[in-house]
Amino acid sequence: MIFKVKGTQKISVVVLCSILIILACKHGKTDDDVIPKPADTTHVFVNTNAIDSVCFDEQILPLLVSNCAKSGCHDTVTKQSGIVVTSYDYLKTTLSGTLLMQSLRDSGQLGMPISNKLTADQVKLIQTWVNQGMKRGIDCQGPCDTSNVTYSGSVFPIIQNYCLGCHISSGTLLTNYTQVKAKVTDGKLFCTVSWAGGCQPMPQGGVQLSQCNIRKIKIWIDAGAQNN
Numbered sequence: 001m002i003f004k005v006k007g008t009q010k011i012s013v014v015v016l017c018s019i020l021i022i023l024a025c026k027h028g029k030t031d032d033d034v035i036p037k038p039a040d041t042t043h044v045f046v047n048t049n050a051i052d053s054v055c056f057d058e059q060i061l062p063l064l065v066s067n068c069a070k071s072g073c074h075d076t077v078t079k080q081s082g083i084v085v086t087s088y089d090y091l092k093t094t095l096s097g098t099l100l101m102q103s104l105r106d107s108g109q110l111g112m113p114i115s116n117k118l119t120a121d122q123v124k125l126i127q128t129w130v131n132q133g134m135k136r137g138i139d140c141q142g143p144c145d146t147s148n149v150t151y152s153g154s155v156f157p158i159i160q161n162y163c164l165g166c167h168i169s170s171g172t173l174l175t176n177y178t179q180v181k182a183k184v185t186d187g188k189l190f191c192t193v194s195w196a197g198g199c200q201p202m203p204q205g206g207v208q209l210s211q212c213n214i215r216k217i218k219i220w221i222d223a224g225a226q227n228n
């Protein structure tokens with residue numbers, strides 16, 4: 001009787017272990033199947049970070065490039081103080097999160113002209129990204145939604161993120177509708193962002209706008225570039 005119970009227990013333990021091992025293996029395999037390896041993810045439109053995570057390529061890089069990577073500052077040519085912000089790899093290897101936030105919040109000590117240019121929301125976004133571990137993320141925008149393109153909801157936010165760092169106070173100004181519309185009328189806006197047609201490619205020294213953002217600008221221009 002006692003032996004029988006022990007035997008059953010032994011068998012149960014063996015069966016249980018086998019089930020666990022099979023489950024563990026199955027689970028591992030499923031994970032591998034579903035989550036692409038980092039090398040495969042560059043072209044995949046999936047956000048592998050938490051839902052509320054900040055998207056580096058779309059939300060952080062453009063702000064830093066347009067505000068800090070001007071010639072004479074933190075572009076790949078000047079490399080002021082050894083700091084370069086034109087790509088994720090440069091940024092991670094030349095700048096700490098602490099120093100980055102100090103220069104954004106600084107009101108003069110570090111001599112960064114950026115502190116009075118970014119809005120409080122933009123600084124908060126960068127702080128969130130730093131707090132989340134300065135992760136790369138990938139294209140977090142999902143599919144390109146061009147169903148309701150407007151100046152205020154689509155075009156100006158792009159200009160605000162990617163262009164205003166340089167076009168806020170001198171040269172070609174893009175701070176309001178009238179100024180942006182003038183660049184539509186003279187044909188320069190689309191010519192510069194499309195990197196075709198012989199204009200200076202914009203954003204200067206940065207990466208080209210995503211095809212989705214270029215398409216939105218085109219749709220808005222083609223519909224009459226209205227102040228909507």
Ligand code: HEC
Nearest residue numbers: 066069070162163166170171172183188189192202203204
């Ligand atoms: C890193 C700085 C920088 C960024 C970022 C930048 N530009 Fe420029 N842009 C310049 C400079 C410098 C010039 C030449 C002087 C001027 O016209 O202001 C220029 C010129 C222009 C011109 C006039 C071109 C001409 O031939 O008359 C347009 C239009 C323009 N930029 C649009 C944009 C747009 C749109 C963006 C954002 C997608 C952008 N720029 C981002 C620096 C920048």
